Amino acid sequence: MSRTLRLFQLMQALRQGPGPKTAAGLGEELGVSGRSIHRDIATLREMGAIIDGEAGYGFTLIEDNALPPMGFQDTELEALVLGLREVQQIGDPDLADAAGEALRKLQGRLPPRQSHRLRHAVLAAHRFKRPEPPSIQVADLREATWDEMEVSFGYTDAKGATTTRQVKPLGLVYFDLSTVLIAWCLLRQDVRIFRLDRMSELQVTKxxxxxxxxxMLRDALVKIRAQREDKPYGAYPHETAEPREPND
Structure with a gap:
């Protein structure tokens, strides 16, 4: 492996995951000695990367000179931090992990003062009760929604009745107690709301x-809002209430 490639891979390793990272761990990841990592860290610092830490403690990438700085107002930055930390609380495991990685990447692209502000942000999000965990691979459902592919799954409603559904997935909504899919249901020929924790055996069709x-999503939201106005405690879930499927 050339030293240029190793320096690039070392920067990638420092960007990913929480710090600090020890020279021994980085060396094992890259297949070189800890002494080589120390020399490479010194080279990266000479090239402009701001890397905190020392031998025996570990290293953390503070500012990434390979990426252009991003311009945010302090309040914009706080809003981003709060939003990403909220995703870590309510998102499915893949999405929560992605939010944490996004925070780390954001910190590496900010100027030093704002990077420090992000690291020690005064805002946080915490849920004493997490949403019910999904029983399907939510990443597959998100991808199918983006790709506009119909999906099929088993579904158990609030009364315990089980059916097989094929739907056109339109969007996901994260509520306090559960996450729901807004979809056009081919069985009911109407808009339906499905709780992800009641879905099983998700299959993406062709x-x-x-x-x-x-x-379709725009029309579905109009219809759901109209139903909510007609039946405020029925058709459309409130932010603090358990979502219920309409007229199912």
Whole structure:
């Protein structure tokens, strides 16, 4: 491995995951000695990377000179931190991990003062009760929604009745107690709301409904809002209430 490639891979390793990272651990990851890592860290610092730490303690990438600085107002930065920390609390495992990684990448691209502000932010998000964990691979559902592909799954409603559904997934909504899918249900031929923790055996079909998702979601939200106004405690879930499927 050339030293240039190793320096690049070392920067990648420092960007990923929480710090500090020891020279021994980095060396094992890159297949070199800890002494080589110390020399490479010194080279990266000479090139402009701001890397905190020392031998025996570990290293943390503070500012990444390979990425352009990002311009945020302090309040904008606090809003981003709060939003990402909220995702860590309510998102499915893949999404929560992605939010943590996004925070680390953001810190590496900010100027030193704002990077420090992000690291020691005064805002935090905490949920004493987490949403019910999903029983499907939510990443597959998100991808199918973006790709506008129909999905099928088993579903158990609030009364315990189980059906098999094939739907056009339109969007996901994260509530306090659960996450729901807004979809066009082919069985009911209508808009339906499905709780992810009641879904099972998710399958992505080969049936595309592109390019209709955006328009269908807009129409679905209009219909859901209208039902909510007519039946404020029925058709559409309140932010602090358990979501319920409409007229199912």
């Amino acid at each position: 049936q595309s409904f592109r390019p209709h998702r955006v328009a």
